[in-house]
Amino acid sequence: MLGNFSYCNPTRLYFGKDAMKGLEEELPKYGKNVLLVYGGGSIKKNGIYAQVKAALEKCGKNVFEDAGVMPNPTVEKLYEGVERARAAKADLILAVGGGSVCDYAKAVSVSVHCDEDPWEKYYIRFEEPTCEIVPVACVLTMVGTGSEMNGGSVITNHAQKLKIGHVFGTEVFPKFSVLNPEFTFTLPEYQMIAGFYDIMSHILEQYFSGTDDNTSDYIMEGLLRSLIHSAPIAKKNPTDYEARSNIMWTATWALNTLVAMGKDTDWEVHMLGQAVGAHTDATHGMTLAAVSMAYYRYIMPYGLAKFRRYAVNVWGVDPEGKTDEAVAAEGLDRMEAWMKSLGLVMNLTDLGVKEDMIDGLVKSTLVMEGGYKVLTPEEIARIFRASL
């Protein structure tokens, strides 16, 4: 049953081949000082950096740079970004990159005017911002996290072996995001397919809860079918605009809060994957892929009706003459085959996890309620072991 909720998503999106026009439309609405945040510099090679700089200059902005945001942004980098934003007196933080860069920009935005330690306040105590928030905007170059239209912000603390996400309210959502599918064409295949699985995982985290015929579940089945259709096309031909644009749009709607409305969710695959990320610094989407099959096969009996529905409505399994268990299992088999055909990392060993790291991974895994099964530490260890 759809629970009670309040919904609003204020982010304005500019989508398509001419989406950069949106940047020039929006920039005049903000103050002079722009902190330009990006990652390892690939945007300088593919020309996106030059386009963004040209738009900023055309709009007469003072540009301050904060480069080197890593794939799993660290708390140390966050402290550095806060200093840079303060020095720049930033009126706008413009993230140019993927989810990590956008997540990081949000973390900086709520920390610039915060007197407390942001790691402690937002990621340990999960408090809401009480200070002025610097507006964030995004030019997306990598698809997956949905960070371009939500309040999610994941930060990693290597010293504490913790990778934690805070989902902020709408006041922290990007004010606008520029989504040009062509900007994702030059992404290396490994990152591209990791992003594809990140999208699937976002949908499944919200799909596998409840026992009803919730409209949100029907929308998610549509998003999943779109992704399953387009991902192999994009792998074969990364410059297929139709496939890349549909995947980009699917990614945004997979995690911009819509499909979670009225549902309980536990996000346990992300909790498992984030523990792996904190210990190995592996690519986020691959950590999710590596633990997913063991996790879903383990919880299947606790949400059997939904796993059966998933098999039939998403993977086209013919249920005729089969037990519910057989139908559900066949759906997961097809999902695994699709993942393998994409080239996703299907086990933790390939991400550098060894048997003797499992105790540590279990300790780093947050246990959540809202799904079909609240995991015990023994069950978490069992899932990690089955994923080796």
Place this chain on the structure above:
Amino acid sequence: MLGNFSYCNPTRLYFGKDAMKGLEEELPKYGKNVLLVYGGGSIKKNGIYAQVKAALEKCGKNVFEDAGVMPNPTVEKLYEGVERARAAKADLILAVGGGSVCDYAKAVSVSVHCDEDPWEKYYIRFEEPTCEIVPVACVLTMVGTGSEMNGGSVITNHAQKLKIGHVFGTEVFPKFSVLNPEFTFTLPEYQMIAGFYDIMSHILEQYFSGTDDNTSDYIMEGLLRSLIHSAPIAKKNPTDYEARSNIMWTATWALNTLVAMGKDTDWEVHMLGQAVGAHTDATHGMTLAAVSMAYYRYIMPYGLAKFRRYAVNVWGVDPEGKTDEAVAAEGLDRMEAWMKSLGLVMNLTDLGVKEDMIDGLVKSTLVMEGGYKVLTPEEIARIFRASL
């Protein structure tokens, strides 16, 4: 292929059994003078009026009333509403009712401070508002139009035999809408099922265009399946909260601009239905139902691949060993059977249309581009005749 677009939907929704709490949260954000707009008074019988008044009084508002908004709001009523809003110096227009009341509230909102004739400016010349717009909010009591989260506003001019919709920009969208599925429980069955078909028609108007594998089409298939599942449950038991809540949520997303993103649309069924509405004052959803089968069977050959996909993905037609035409036709047959089982009006004769009115209907029908076939006057006449 997904075209270029810009997307933003600023409406905040409060959904569920306790959604009225949202009204009390929001009211303090607006000025003292509230113009309370509603229809024929059913809200006084079912207690919703009393709840709304209590919230307004609790928030210390000066309440001015504008009752008697008819199912197809007329241009004369619009002029009257503008006078009332001016006299009240309205800071907020609160629509309590279904799509007609909400559509009307938007028409008033853009006309209060407008020096020109609003019918001419907005509905004949399709101009955008250039004056101050009075904020609109909505407490929804009837599901179908999606008016609670979009800029649509349909006004009827009986003298000119025209029923015309203007789709305003986000500045005219309701600032917030209160969606309590229980508020729809007492709606008479005829209006309820007319609303269900209105939802389906909204989705199909946006679905039947293009030849690609657009993510929006996949989302629409999910919305359609949710509606097809829940509508018969709601007909059998109108107080089934799960069914009514899912339908309410489906209706909002069917027409809050999301699924149209990157697509061409012609809305031709609405053009046909609105002509019927202008001549007969019949219930909107029923005018759509009465012309749909003749229209879709006529255009099927022009969009055969999509009609085949519709049959398979939405209606579960098994395509094995059948021609594309046979699969597509079977999908439309299943749709027709579902419509009949709901008790929808399946022909124009039952809405009071006679053969000799067809010339007038054709003249009142706007012809649009963006779908599979731009209709000629002869084709429109043929579709109306086949719908008698």
